[in-house]
Amino acid sequence: MAARAVFSSNTGEQVKPRFGEVSLDILTDILCNLNNTNKYNLEKVSGLSGCLKESRIVECVFYVCEELGLNPAVGYQAIEILERFMARYIEDLIHGQKDEGASSEDTERHEELVFQTLKQKFFLSVVSSVQISSKLDLYSNVVNNDIAMRFVQAAGRPSSKQQLLDSEILILKTLHFNVNVPNPLTYVETLLEVLGHNDGSVRVAELHQVCVRVLRFIYLQREIIYSSLLVSATGCSSPSPEQRAKFVSVSEDLMLLGVGVIAVSAFIHHSSTWEKVVEELTGITGISGRSIMEFVCVTLMHITKTTSE
Template identity: 25%
Template sequence: MEQDKIFASPEEPTFTRVFRNWDSRCLRNILDDWLIHLKILSKSPTSDRLWKSTLPFLAIPQSVIQLTFLISDKLEQPPEVRYLTVEIFDRFMTRHFTTLHENVFKKPGAKQNYKMWSKVISRVQNQTLLRLLSCMQLSSKFASHYQVLSPKKIRQFLTDAGHSFTITSIIASEMRVFQTLDFKIPLSPPLVHFETLLTILMKDYSALKSETYHIEVLEPIHELGLQILDIAFLLHHELYSNLFYMATGERGPTGSQRLKFLGVECDNLYLAAAVIACAAVMLYEHQNDLAEGVLTYVSSRTGIPKKDIAGLASILRRLSLEASSRLENCMN
């Protein structure tokens, strides 16, 4: 029994445990430097999301994101895996589909090309679940060394789902995804921004208040924030369409407007700040001073105007409440 304990994988450290165990003096400097880095990433050009005139977020409709979240839960993966999987899958499928289209239609013979393209589409459809799991497999390696998804575990899941793939084909698929992405994994999804900003917020509050106060008051923001972040992913298109309408009074964005608005859609620090502000309002709606204090703080630390954060947070709150209402109706 004792030997099992020694060689067993340790429990995945939670956000709370990591937060409490870090030395405050070291953590302050690290977090400040990391936040500066995240600001640079959030404001950097979105050219890495544009590949041969394609746009991001086209390969991940709500149904795909729902499937990703369900599989992630089934395979007992931490939250960062599902978010990173969505982003990797979007980037991979955009490049994969575009490359296949170019390879087919650059050849002469229109009629033959359309027949060939039909076969290619059929093959892509048959491999979609495998590709999604390959993206999740990569994500698990970058997110947690405790719960890495092995090819054997992926094969078992595929078998249970009625698909037959060998271990060799699963390994080859993972390598295909990695190569298509030029071996570059986006390691700053919204969850990284969210937890970094929230940790800084909690540390600053702990300097002003007692340990009990900041843990009891601010820690619930993390749990609720993850739920709100799920909503932001699932309803991405609706969220940013509403934000565009709030900012311009126009429906969209469409065409060239979408390209100009892309910087807002890809600003993960902006989204993280809005998620924290939204969680604070929902948790402390009867404590306006606290909710307003959180909003003011995240605005000052990110440099994003309060009204912009409050605007996105208000849309997130409405979408979250609507989603909660729909869930309750389904259960009744």
């Protein structure tokens, strides 16, 4: 807690979202845009998608955001930025070497050099992703280079302001400054807004507090939860590589994740009415109630297993 007072860029309490203040027309446009973006991303999904959402990396990003006093949305946005950057950057480096007509031996040597370079700069890339994400969030103050440098140095990774600036610029240029992409929390909060508009009896603000915790749990346990979903979907305890490849579109589906998080939270918050919430979510998104309930069952299984250990 003391460290947060040193590094925090946030001088007040975190602002909680206020529901019920967006007009139906605007809300419809936002949901439609999120749905189209999600479909487009799923069409372009790579077999390597999700590799940088490994629990240790997610935990590191969340830790940085907590120590800097940032809102939860910043962490999810930073993870999206980091993953997109690393995938594009590595691809550019590898393809650049191949385009030069290097021998296989030179290529292997180059790939090892790339790996070592990324390993040395990875933590700095994490911090830079958080910096960029903080500039996109309406409720968090910007993490400037002074704050970032103090944090990096305290973490035992001394760096100069120029190195921090170069790291941030590299990410922005590699992604062609396209960093304002929807994150999982955006989907959850938008769906909650629509849910509250359709059914005034749903206590959206209370449900949101549970959703934030459930989404965090799922991200920290992402690999094991989606592995269980894959086994459940295929009915096979050892899914084939082909089945795993096809399942990537499920694990990267942010709309499914959004409705799943809300459904799990509804069950935890008020189990007697959660099926009604599932029906509403099906009507809003078109995702079948069976798929939502399957997601809920698997997630609750891991939540209860974790809390009982």
